[in-house]
Amino acid sequence: DDYATSGYRVNTNWNTELRVNPEGNEELAEGLNEIASKLGPITISEVQDHEDDGEEVDIIGRLITLNDTHSFQRDDGSTGYVRSGDIADSTGKVRISFWDEKAEASYGIGKAYQVENARTRLGMYEVELNVGKTTRVIELSDAESSDLPSFEELEEQIYETKKIFDIEEDDMNIKVVGRILEIEDTREFERQDGTKGLVRNITIGDDSGFISVTLWDDKTNLPYDINEAIKIQNPRVNYNDLSNRVDLSVGNSTNILQPSYNELTSLPDIEELQNILYTSKDIASLELEDRSVKIKGIFSNPYIEKILIPKCPICNRTLEDEDEEECPNCGNPIDEPKYLLMLPGKITDDTGEIQVTFFNELVEQLLDMKHDDIVALYEESEGDIGFLETKAMDIEGRTLELLADVTYNNYDEEIRLRPKKIFKNEF
Template sequence: MGIKMNEIKSESYITKIIEETGLNRKEIQDLVKEKKQELKGLISDEGALFIIAKELGVDVKTENKELMGDLDINISDITREMKNITLVGRIKDIFRVYEFDKKEGKKGYVGSFLLNDNTGDIRVVLWDDDVAIFQDNNFVKGEIVKVINAYPKEGRDGNLEVHIGRLGKVVISPEDVDYKKYPKIKDEPIPIEEVNPNLLSVSIEGKIMTKFPIKEFTKQSGENGRICNIIVRDSSNKIRVNFWNDSVDEIKKYEVGDVISIKNLKPRESNYRPNTIELNANNYTQVEKLNKKLHFKTEMVETIRALQEEEDLISFKGVITSIDNLKQITTNSGEEISLLNFIVSDDTDAIRVTAWRDLAEDLAKKLSTGDAYEFKNVIVKYNSFSGRKEITYSGDSSVAGADIQFSQLKSMESLNKGRDESFSRDFTKIEDINSPGFYEIKGFIAKPITNVNIYEACSKCYKKIDNCICDEQTDTEFRMILNLTIDDESGTIRATFIGESAEKLLNMKTDLVKKIKETPDYEKLLEKISTELAGKDIYVKGKAKFSDYTGSYEIMARDIKNIDISKDLEDKLKKIAT
């Protein structure tokens, strides 16, 4: 049998490496084995020798120019340990070129693009003179390029990306590539329901349903940061999009109701909303307002009881059995806004509906107790405070009179059934609390929660460890403290919740809050809590004492109870009748 050509080439590489480095044959064979393991067996012996020679500074290009073709690998096979790799794919996205100052005082440049083959996407980063390719008229989305002599590196977002080395380059429209292997890229947004964490970069289109105020925070490094969250909906679903730091400027000029296109977003699973995907903007994210309208088709849910099994956008019918007073509450940003709660019932169940801002003011004028209505495009979501699904009336919602009748209307059952005995219902007006003692008050939560304090306490006396005076050492536990402002229209009072009462109020365990507080998602948790609690009617039972700091009486909560406003109204009518 004759000697194969690849064996001749391999032997010539080994000979040249021995001559120029002094390594022996056994050492070279060991290096070949390691290199093939590093590249997951995707390369031949001669290919491994070619790479080893290059890493050792031995020039073997003249030995076999065709061998470069063996070094092409799939994007999905790239690992952090690889070196001098060659990739082929289509340009999926092109990002901006940034200018920066180098340490030596010179100007530096960095740009990147997203490369796609039939196995995945990866960001390709170019520096300084190499960014000139971005000015080439042929360097466009969808074009096939060959990336030569690149090396993998972990990017700022934690994902693997490839950088062009000193001797590397990007070849536009390479001739030695089978174009059929690389399908054309459709530059289209994907439905929100198809977003998943395995996608490196996604683009979506949808309507801004909610836009939260821009918040500033301090990073662990001590630097200041910014965040702005929006909720975007398309015909398939909705999703939260987070804009951080410099990317906040991309969303500033857009408002609720705008239909927008957002390109280059990174999906990830929410840190404190299990099984929920969020999208994160970055320096490459692009936002554009679209001149189109979106219409959402929603299912008509037949009974109010069935709403407890629903999620997201729906339509339903019912009779308004009670309407709360229009309230003014303060948001986290300090904005004074209107809030309206009312109860809608049928013969199966009842449900609370909440409207905000101008929508609340409009509905307060339009709705009447005892009338039947059809509510379209309202949002069903779980409220951890009440333990039930509730309805939010949004900008895309509508209401119209309905021709329906029920023989008997259900009232919403108390969420704390079985605990009524802990409240005497002998309530004191807040303005009348002017001495120490135990009081029961009822009112609504008027201001957002801006912080949740957690301290390490003695498990016996519940005092902070530094203040513990127990005779013997005991175990410790973490306890929550939070403060609310309660308004009963006669006045306001600060209510403090500690330990179990705080956990009951938030419907969250201290350990979970503590974990989230140590992450960047803490601000979002406060936002979620404030949204759920703002304007809620509650009973509070506790001990009042005078605060020298605020110059007024405050109440230390011992127990709380969510108010069923329809039942509360019924009790009032009975009292009047007697």
């Protein structure tokens, strides 16, 4: 048997007799007991001592991360399922993958399990474990797992807790607790192999600073909202050349969890964070490198003539003609373009004025209309945007308090504001 460590398999049939704890052969019993003593669970650090694929091991550990289930197509056309996570004990952690029916079973982060007959797999950097048909996964009670460290103790053992200000490029095995300050829309992109991917950006902050977090694919389904606190386990830390800052990347090997009560005690609420993290500036003092500054001024000159920008639904490039049937960039057919909402204007305070451009959700907030309703009215009126003129007049002269980045407008060679949040909108 290629799948058994010994290379052999025992088959039973109708005339096979099975006896439990047979009597009368003490020598055999002693030999079997000696073998049994060597078959018990090993520590998770000992998993790394195995040098071959497919070796069977038993472990006891606590599940500390768990990703979503993924489906895939096998060579024979059937559908398979896999779900990965990390399981740990006091000696370390190991990557574990649940396959097919084992992937669809119910597991809980923080719960303890005994895993019997898991098979080793030589990963790129370390040995991993596969859990398939011949593996048994047993959830342990608190009494049965009393020798295991608690979930919180394992987290502290495995991950280094870092304040945002202290995060450095290429940090590994870190844990970050922060409050969500900003959430952007999910965007679709095409990979080099032609497959589609999803990406979404959020910003989190603590009392030491704020940081951009990029969510990939399944992680874009963020079950949290602005002002909620999250804990990010094991993010990848990258240096962003555009912002000259480090940021976090969240993929399959990273978990986003709800922080414990103790982890929240030192985290300010969102208003405190905004006062700590966001610098208030007047227009005259704005500089090109400014990020997440607070600006207050009067909004004027809303330009609604190009409020809807047609985009290719596949590659997201701007279309010169919304009636184009094929994207000139990626070559894909276009049934209907997707539309970007864009509303330029000006913001003025006592020190000067600056161009400002609102996009998507912020345009919806200013006009008090949903994106789909604007598109529907635009299409019903065959491209006439007169229905928005009254809305534009309503926001003329309003005092806005914004959170914005300062960008450079190559067309007129001036800086402009790109708002990320509207704090106040009043007359």
